Amino acid sequence: MKGLLLQLLYRGIVFAMGYGIWLFYRRSSWGARRRFPVQFRRLVGIICAVWLAAPFAVPVTVRYRGINTATGQPSRMSVASEPEAFYFEAHAPLDLQEPGASIRLMDVAAAIWAVGFLAVLIFHLSAYIHMGRRLYRWRTGPLECPKEGICRNIRIGYTHGTGVPLVSGLFHPVIWLPAGWKGDNAVLKPALRHEAAHLQQGDLWVKWILLWVKCLYWFHPAVFRFARRISELLELACDDRALKDASLEARKEYGMAILAALEQGDSQKLSFGFLGLWEEENQVLFRIRRIMGPEDGPVIKRGRMRAMLGALVILVVASSIRVQAAAPGGTAAGRSASEPAVQAAVFEDTGSSQEGLSPDASLMDGSGEAPEIRFHLKMEKGRSGKGIVASYQINKSEDSAAYDLEKLPCQAYRVAFPCNYENAPELVRNELMFYASPGTEVCAISDEIVTDVGQVPLLGKCIATESNGYEIVYSHLEESYVEAGDILKPGDVIGLVGATGAVTHDMVGLRIDSKEGLPADLSQYGSGYEW
Amino acid sequence: MGSVLKRLPDSELAVMLAIWNRGAEKVHTGEILEELKAMGYTGWKTQTVQSMLLRLTEKGYLTCEKLGRLNFYTPLASMKEYQSVETDTLLERFYGGSAKNLFAALVEKTMLSSRDVEEIKELLSRGEEK
Numbered sequence: 001m002k003g004l005l006l007q008l009l010y011r012g013i014v015f016a017m018g019y020g021i022w023l024f025y026r027r028s029s030w031g032a033r034r035r036f037p038v039q040f041r042r043l044v045g046i047i048c049a050v051w052l053a054a055p056f057a058v059p060v061t062v063r064y065r066g067i068n069t070a071t072g073q074p075s076r077m078s079v080a081s082e083p084e085a086f087y088f089e090a091h092a093p094l095d096l097q098e099p100g101a102s103i104r105l106m107d108v109a110a111a112i113w114a115v116g117f118l119a120v121l122i123f124h125l126s127a128y129i130h131m132g133r134r135l136y137r138w139r140t141g142p143l144e145c146p147k148e149g150i151c152r153n154i155r156i157g158y159t160h161g162t163g164v165p166l167v168s169g170l171f172h173p174v175i176w177l178p179a180g181w182k183g184d185n186a187v188l189k190p191a192l193r194h195e196a197a198h199l200q201q202g203d204l205w206v207k208w209i210l211l212w213v214k215c216l217y218w219f220h221p222a223v224f225r226f227a228r229r230i231s232e233l234l235e236l237a238c239d240d241r242a243l244k245d246a247s248l249e250a251r252k253e254y255g256m257a258i259l260a261a262l263e264q265g266d267s268q269k270l271s272f273g274f275l276g277l278w279e280e281e282n283q284v285l286f287r288i289r290r291i292m293g294p295e296d297g298p299v300i301k302r303g304r305m306r307a308m309l310g311a312l313v314i315l316v317v318a319s320s321i322r323v324q325a326a327a328p329g330g331t332a333a334g335r336s337a338s339e340p341a342v343q344a345a346v347f348e349d350t351g352s353s354q355e356g357l358s359p360d361a362s363l364m365d366g367s368g369e370a371p372e373i374r375f376h377l378k379m380e381k382g383r384s385g386k387g388i389v390a391s392y393q394i395n396k397s398e399d400s401a402a403y404d405l406e407k408l409p410c411q412a413y414r415v416a417f418p419c420n421y422e423n424a425p426e427l428v429r430n431e432l433m434f435y436a437s438p439g440t441e442v443c444a445i446s447d448e449i450v451t452d453v454g455q456v457p458l459l460g461k462c463i464a465t466e467s468n469g470y471e472i473v474y475s476h477l478e479e480s481y482v483e484a485g486d487i488l489k490p491g492d493v494i495g496l497v498g499a500t501g502a503v504t505h506d507m508v509g510l511r512i513d514s515k516e517g518l519p520a521d522l523s524q525y526g527s528g529y530e531w
Numbered sequence: 532m533g534s535v536l537k538r539l540p541d542s543e544l545a546v547m548l549a550i551w552n553r554g555a556e557k558v559h560t561g562e563i564l565e566e567l568k569a570m571g572y573t574g575w576k577t578q579t580v581q582s583m584l585l586r587l588t589e590k591g592y593l594t595c596e597k598l599g600r601l602n603f604y605t606p607l608a609s610m611k612e613y614q615s616v617e618t619d620t621l622l623e624r625f626y627g628g629s630a631k632n633l634f635a636a637l638v639e640k641t642m643l644s645s646r647d648v649e650e651i652k653e654l655l656s657r658g659e660e661k
Contacts, residue, residue, distance in 0.1 A: 137541050140552060142571030160610065255655045259648070285647070288654050
């Protein structure tokens with residue numbers, strides 16, 4: 001929900017800026033001189049409407065080259081892209097707060113938006129159903145389906161439920177005509193041509209997209225104005241289509257049909273105040289002028305139109321994708337089909353008893369001793385699944401740094417802070433970050449007791465646990481399923497991967513500190529992928 | 532009359548439409564059935580229609596007069612009167628305004644002053660002279 005809201009805000013702001021620039025340009029002396037064809041404006045409008053209607057970034061998987069972490073080469077990742085203050089702050093002593101202790105602005109905004117969205121959507125849908133029923137209820141006879149002519153294979157009905165000809169139904173369209181128009185060929189033919197043009201152009205689909213856009217951006221007045229303009233453009237485009245190569249007499253008939261529809265007495269009039277009336281009146285006159293003669297002014301050059309359209313498409317596509325890392329063996333999309341529902345990172349202290357396993361990392365505990373620990377990264381099915389699917393053990397003695405991330409639970413991982421802090425060496429490289437799909441379950445990595453759960457600035461939602469004298473913190477979670485005092489076993493689901501805190505990707509941060517406060521040196525794990 | 536009219540269910544409205552469409556002052560059941568068939572309601576039996584006519588009479592939409600063996604019905608409200616009652620609620624007005632978003636119409640309904648109509652007619656006649 002948070003991501004959706006941010007996307008809506010982002011797109012809403014970008015749209016307002018773009019639309020404002022367009023309006024400014026059209027009103028400038030330079031822009032007013034050139035005329036953009038209706039079909040071009042309609043196409044641009046539809047592209048913008050689709051962009052607004054789908055406020056989701058499509059993930060595009062990019063494969064990153066692995067690096068040899070065993071050689072200790074510094075990653076080229078992130079000194080420039082990761083501000084120092086972020087990690088200083090992030091690694092400062094945790095100040096956990098109770099969830100919900102403070103009112104989160106984003107949650108309130110999301111709730112308000114959701115209420116508005118549902119209200120607008122339900123209102124429009126009920127109005128549509130109501131209107132559809134009224135048209136059918138007031139019909140004067142069975143629907144006809146002519147086998148030839150401009151409306152062949154389209155159902156046509158006469159009804160007292162409307163004063164103007166209109167078309168309804170996405171999949172089974174019906175052209176509804178006022179009951180009084182039956183047999184009146186002078187106005188009937190142009191009206192049918194117009195409605196048939198609507199169907200040929202797929203305008204009803206555009207109308208539904210516009211409705212969806214209005215529901216999503218119910219808080220955005222510019223979007224409503226834009227939707228209205230697009231609706232008008234649809235009508236103009238249909239006029240053009242219906243009157244293509246038409247004689248003057250046919251144009252006059254067409255104009256008379258519009259006038260007849262307007263003059264027909266009805267009770268659907270709805271006034272939106274003086275401004276609305278002013279706009280509508282001008283729109284009718286403008287349409288009649290266009291019907292009777294071409295618009296004034298030179299049409300903009302075709303090459304320029306293509307360039308503008310191309311630039312718009314590039315902008316739309318570029319702003320609708322999200323680049324993410326992929327495993328070297330295959331794309332994330334290819335992997336997802338066989339991906340287990342739940343994945344886990346498992347941490348195990350091997351300083352005690354496990355024989356035959358060489359130590360993988362040293363955790364300096366302040367006493368000079370170096371308890372040996374081993375990290376196992378496991379891929380498991382969750383509680384609903386049937387046990388372990390695969391497991392992988394990071395072994396620093398391997399020369400190859402290209403860990404087989406295909407088997408890892410995440411799309412990539414890296415040490416949080418590979419650049420050197422000369423003044424604060426204790427803050428260096430003490431957090432592993434596992435990038436995974438949003439909603440991936442996070443599992444406990446060892447036998448642990450939950451010590452705290454809460455929100456931390458920059459780290460987002462965190463779960464702090466204690467295990468064998470080490471403090472473990474899982475950060476950036478979307479959800480946490482545990483409470484302080486819970487006893488965890490390795491593999492217990494404790495929360496969901498998220499992007500809370502100051503991060504831009506969905507991940508879980510894993511930080512392991514000794515009780516004395518010294519961080520584990522995880523530097524030898526390097527980075528799963530060059531970032 | 533308008534203030535006592537209540538919204539009719541679909542079937543009863545169809546019967547009223549048949550009577551209004553007939554246009555005559557008095558119509559008997561056979562004519563109503565004939566009109567209903569023309570409107571596409573082919574499966575309705577005489578008894579069904581008669582019971583609906585009885586309900587409409589009770590509701591005050593019709594008066595019934597027995598002439599010979601036939602019952603003749605006279606509408607007490609015109610279609611326009613009933614339409615104005617049905618569509619004059621605030622909700623109907625808002626619905627009518629909103630529905631245009633999802634229907635593609637020849638032209639959006641708007642209020643035109645007589646001057647506007649004159650201007651449009653002039654535009655159309657000027658085109659004829661060209």
